[in-house]
Amino acid sequence: MKFPKIVRENNNRIIAFPTNTKEVSNIVKFSKKNGLNIIPLGGETNRVDGTKPDKKSKNIFISFSKMKKILEIDTDNLIMTVESGVTLQKIQQKSLSKNLFFPVNIAPSDKCTIGGNISTNVGGLQTLKYGNIEDHINGLEVVMSDGTVLNFLSKLKKDNFGPKLWKIFCGSEGIFGIITKANLNLKPKNKYKTTYFLELRNLDKTILLFKRLRNAFYDHLTSFEIIFPIPSSILLNQKSNFHLIVEMHSNEKNKFQKPLKDIFQKYLAKIIKIENNIKNSWIWKKREELVHIQKDLKYNHKFDISLPLSHWKNFISKTNKFIKTNKQFSPYFFGHLGDGNLHCNFKVENENEKDIKLLSKYIYELTLSLNGSIAAEHGLGQKKNMLLKRYKSKKYYNFLINFKKYLDPNKNLGVNKLFKS
Numbered sequence: 363m364k365f366p367k368i369v370r371e372n373n374n375r376i377i378a379f380p381t382n383t384k385e386v387s388n389i390v391k392f393s394k395k396n397g398l399n400i401i402p403l404g405g406e407t408n409r410v411d412g413t414k415p416d417k418k419s420k421n422i423f424i425s426f427s428k429m430k431k432i433l434e435i436d437t438d439n440l441i442m443t444v445e446s447g448v449t450l451q452k453i454q455q456k457s458l459s460k461n462l463f464f465p466v467n468i469a470p471s472d473k474c475t476i477g478g479n480i481s482t483n484v485g486g487l488q489t490l491k492y493g494n495i496e497d498h499i500n501g502l503e504v505v506m507s508d509g510t511v512l513n514f515l516s517k518l519k520k521d522n523f524g525p526k527l528w529k530i531f532c533g534s535e536g537i538f539g540i541i542t543k544a545n546l547n548l549k550p551k552n553k554y555k556t557t558y559f560l561e562l563r564n565l566d567k568t569i570l571l572f573k574r575l576r577n578a579f580y581d582h583l584t585s586f587e588i589i590f591p592i593p594s595s596i597l598l599n600q601k602s603n604f605h606l607i608v609e610m611h612s613n614e615k616n617k618f619q620k621p622l623k624d625i626f627q628k629y630l631a632k633i634i635k636i637e638n639n640i641k642n643s644w645i646w647k648k649r650e651e652l653v654h655i656q657k658d659l660k661y662n663h664k665f666d667i668s669l670p671l672s673h674w675k676n677f678i679s680k681t682n683k684f685i686k687t688n689k690q691f692s693p694y695f696f697g698h699l700g701d702g703n704l705h706c707n708f709k710v711e712n713e714n715e716k717d718i719k720l721l722s723k724y725i726y727e728l729t730l731s732l733n734g735s736i737a738a739e740h741g742l743g744q745k746k747n748m749l750l751k752r753y754k755s756k757k758y759y760n761f762l763i764n765f766k767k768y769l770d771p772n773k774n775l776g777v778n779k780l781f782k783s
């Protein structure tokens with residue numbers, strides 16, 4: 363097979379490096395003709411094997427590393443138009459330089475790309491106030507599996523002239539089409555940001571505190587993160603309780619300082635640190651460290667679940683009982699309590715296959731029985747491609763399979779991603 367000029371071999375992978383949408387379209391047509399499985403590449407930071415080759419297919423990767431231009435910042439309409447390969451960090455920095463703000467943030471923002479972020483429908487550290495990335499998109503440009511380019515880019519807030527079909531590409535991990543451009547909604551930047559690092563004795567009080575803050579400061583409360591006693595004690599190297607990160611955005615300096623102090627006192631939350639408009643935040647750095655420690659200490663069994671707030675206590679007390687009778691499982695829990703997303707991760711003694719299955723079954727079934735989700739923000743990729751068939755309704759599953767067949771009849775986009783092909 364003779365590859366087009368923009369294709370190179372790199373680390374045993376066949377990768378196309380298009381510089382524009384037309385070249386993406388041409389490479390998709392070429393792949394269709396030659397029966398290749400297409401895997402778009404952003405910053406490859408996903409955690410679910412979304413950019414791994416499929417073992418049984420001939421794979422071609424499409425890198426967006428040469429499509430990383432910010433095409434326009436329209437300050438009248440508060441819209442930024444970008445190519446797929448732009449990093450999230452560049453988008454944030456460019457917005458701030460215009461006194462604007464793109465309200466999506468995750469730890470690897472310097473590596474991940476907007477195409478990858480939209481394809482995984484990123485949530486992140488401010489989902490509590492701002493929602494997932496799909497809430498900040500104003501249309502996409504997409505290349506379909508036959509090479510057709512669909513331009514859904516828009517600058518309109520109100521536009522019901524047909525359904526917003528581009529929404530299906532948010533969170534579909536590249537299996538419905540390939541995103542080449544996006545229109546992003548920006549917001550005026552808030553002047554002040556205050557971050558609190560708190561210590562609290564128990565989960566009951568934590569949930570009550572969250573509800574109280576939500577009621578009092580709904581428009582300003584952007585993050586409410588929880589760290590359980592383990593890993594808190596490892597992170598801080600001391601015997602530890604629960605720790606919380608609470609962040610508020612506002613346009614008035616010290617607006618909440620006094621009322622917040624009173625509320626924290628009432629719920630027995632001890633203030634460990636306060637940061638005002640700090641660029642290199644100690645608090646958020648600690649939050650990032652959690653992920654690295656988890657990896658180093660081999661808490662390898664990760665569950666990215668979300669639960670209605672009303673079921674958190676129930677989930678935790680049942681899981682604590684389960685761990686008490688199954689001592690081979692050591693927990694490492696943290697998460698975005700404000701939006702319901704809990705990263706409940708475990709180390710399994712001896713990495714025994716039977717125990718791993720027991721643990722997965724337990725967490726998945728308990729989460730679903732409490733009306734939760736077993737894939738909250740990291741997606742499914744190839745790592746979790748068995749879950750939809752196992753746990754979604756037959757009607758949902760069949761609809762998805764038929765929908766995919768319609769969009770990608772020759773199965774060129776993401777073999778074995780999301781579900782087994």
Ligand SMILES: Cc1cc2nc3c(=O)[nH]c(=O)nc-3n(C[C@H](O)[C@H](O)[C@H](O)COP(=O)(O)OP(=O)(O)OC[C@H]3O[C@@H](n4cnc5c(N)ncnc54)[C@H](O)[C@@H]3O)c2cc1C
Nearest residue numbers: 404405406407408412475477478481484485486536541739
């Ligand atoms: C330390 C860390 C913290 C994280 N924290 C969060 C968090 O707080 N919240 C959260 O939601 N997620 C989080 N994530 C996961 C996050 O969803 C992904 O890492 C990120 O969005 C992927 O972007 P990427 O550019 O690296 O995409 P990649 O990893 O390269 O790709 C992701 C998926 O999208 C597909 N894809 C990539 N580009 C395109 C395109 N242009 N068109 C179609 N499909 C495409 C890929 O084939 C793949 O399936 C975290 C990850 C890490 C490593």
